[in-house]
Amino acid sequence: MMIQYSIEELHQLLQLNDFDSKMYYDELFQEAEFQQKKLNAFVTITKEKAYKDLKKADFISLLSGIPYVLKDNYNTKGIRTTASSLMLEDYIPIYNAHVVDLLNQQGSCLIGKSSMDELAMGGTNQSALTGIVYNPWDRTRIAGGSSGGSAALVASGVVPFALGSDTGDSIRKPAGYCGVVGFKPTWGRISRYGLIPYASSLDHVGAFTRNVRDMAIVIETLAGHDEKDMTSSIREVPHYLENLNDNIKGLKIGVLKSISDEIIDIEVKENFDSIICKLQGLGAVVEDITMPSNLMKAILPTYTIIANAEATSNHACLDGIKYGNRQDGETIDEIILHSRTHGFSHYIKRRFILGNLALATENQERMFKKAQKVRRLIVEELNRIYEDYDVILTPNGRGIAPKVNEIVNNYLYDDHVILESHLCLANLAGLPALSLPSGFVDGMPISVHLMGRIFEEQTVFNVAYALENILDFKNQYSREG
Numbered sequence: 001m002m003i004q005y006s007i008e009e010l011h012q013l014l015q016l017n018d019f020d021s022k023m024y025y026d027e028l029f030q031e032a033e034f035q036q037k038k039l040n041a042f043v044t045i046t047k048e049k050a051y052k053d054l055k056k057a058d059f060i061s062l063l064s065g066i067p068y069v070l071k072d073n074y075n076t077k078g079i080r081t082t083a084s085s086l087m088l089e090d091y092i093p094i095y096n097a098h099v100v101d102l103l104n105q106q107g108s109c110l111i112g113k114s115s116m117d118e119l120a121m122g123g124t125n126q127s128a129l130t131g132i133v134y135n136p137w138d139r140t141r142i143a144g145g146s147s148g149g150s151a152a153l154v155a156s157g158v159v160p161f162a163l164g165s166d167t168g169d170s171i172r173k174p175a176g177y178c179g180v181v182g183f184k185p186t187w188g189r190i191s192r193y194g195l196i197p198y199a200s201s202l203d204h205v206g207a208f209t210r211n212v213r214d215m216a217i218v219i220e221t222l223a224g225h226d227e228k229d230m231t232s233s234i235r236e237v238p239h240y241l242e243n244l245n246d247n248i249k250g251l252k253i254g255v256l257k258s259i260s261d262e263i264i265d266i267e268v269k270e271n272f273d274s275i276i277c278k279l280q281g282l283g284a285v286v287e288d289i290t291m292p293s294n295l296m297k298a299i300l301p302t303y304t305i306i307a308n309a310e311a312t313s314n315h316a317c318l319d320g321i322k323y324g325n326r327q328d329g330e331t332i333d334e335i336i337l338h339s340r341t342h343g344f345s346h347y348i349k350r351r352f353i354l355g356n357l358a359l360a361t362e363n364q365e366r367m368f369k370k371a372q373k374v375r376r377l378i379v380e381e382l383n384r385i386y387e388d389y390d391v392i393l394t395p396n397g398r399g400i401a402p403k404v405n406e407i408v409n410n411y412l413y414d415d416h417v418i419l420e421s422h423l424c425l426a427n428l429a430g431l432p433a434l435s436l437p438s439g440f441v442d443g444m445p446i447s448v449h450l451m452g453r454i455f456e457e458q459t460v461f462n463v464a465y466a467l468e469n470i471l472d473f474k475n476q477y478s479r480e481g
Contacts, residue, residue: 004157007214014059041149045112057107064107069162072113073196084128087324087343097194114149120198136478141401144174151178154208157477169423171206172435177401179445187430188233191226199310202427211474212465216240246466249283254389262419271439300421305371312355400444432457437473
């Protein structure tokens with residue numbers, strides 16, 4: 001097994017005259033092929049592209065020459081981009097996503113496109129065109145989704161960072177299952193141009209790394225206004241890495257009891273309580289907070305209606321005529337019917353049915369518009385909390401990654417819905433949020449979740465950095481051979 005480096009460690013090595021970067025990449029691709037046989041995490045390995053990128057790298061910037069992976073819903077010019085859907089099985093974009101261009105400018109080296117739930121709709125990677133992705137800590141368990149491939153490849157040590165997308169928890173949940181740092185910034189902080197969408201008002205570009213410093217590097221590189229994305233923020237981007245520090249004395253952290261009280265696993269509960277004690281030991285003011293139970297129960301249905309309605313609208317163009325895998329038919333209507341029937345899994349079709357139902361003229365008032373109103377109530381309640389608190393702390397979920405055979409119809413659990421679905425609060429409100437490894441249960445990683453005010457990514461980074469320094473789980477990766 002090759003030695004696994006953080007971004008900063010590898011950057012220092014690449015600057016050495018006697019470091020053979022070509023040999024390093026030769027070993028890296030051997031490791032990638034080895035991990036692919038174990039994890040099934042790649043859709044495409046882009047070996048030729050990586051070596052071309054490496055030749056252009058000057059190793060001056062922190063990301064120059066650094067290998068990375070893209071979730072397969074980011075457009076890559078001349079490289080197949082499937083979004084793990086049969087409908088886009090042969091789609092080769094003619095342009096790059098904005099973040100891909102930014103990484104190209106930095107001299108980063110793309111080594112592959114990672115597996116995901118079909119069209120990013122799911123949390124298990126079960127619906128991926130290439131099959132389920134396995135957890136590098138235990139291959140009988142899932143890596144999570146929808147960005148499961150990216151999470152698994154960072155956790156296995158193949159790359160120091162990978163990009164994902166997060167619409168409900170699609171970066172943070174698999175990050176927790178795989179024992180790595182997962183982060184999404186404020187909605188609009190990073191351009192979504194060239195990202196195949198799920199739900200536009202909820203979609204976020206984000207990343208996976210094995211430590212908080214690396215995450216600050218990646219997000220600072222990607223953040224900023226993009227004239228091709230009218231929803232991208234014009235706010236100046238702070239120097240996240242330069243401003244990173246572990247002094248959180250006096251910061252007010254609210255523990256959302258509506259979530260933490262639902263933890264049923266004793267070891268997970270003990271770990272979460274220990275995190276609270278450690279934060280207090282660092283000088284933070286940690287207090288219990290609550291949200292009204294009716295709003296907590298409304299989180300999942302509100303998210304489900306809005307997400308699927310927007311997805312239905314966004315993917316109406318995947319009809320076999322404008323885009324997508326075309327099937328034969330005598331008329332235009334038949335071509336569309338046959339193409340969409342053939343191109344989407346049953347799971348995706350069910351989501352489109354729900355989205356169409358919510359958008360139907362006779363249902364809009366009592367479904368889609370009502371969900372938007374409830375979303376506003378949820379956001380207002382969160383804003384009320386943030387008047388008094390800097391960060392909200394919750395568990396990252398119920399516990400360790402489920403077994404593959406525990407998944408039924410792409411659903412993980414029917415009970416403890418609030419505990420499992422609360423991460424989408426950060427998407428409904430567009431808040432910066434981070435999943436941080438906090439320990440192990442039965443040899444599997446578990447995490448906590450930190451959520452800050454809009455555009456206060458730095459505060460979230462600093463709290464995570466302070467915790468990471470005393471927990472000492474940074475730079476971990478699965479050593480299962």
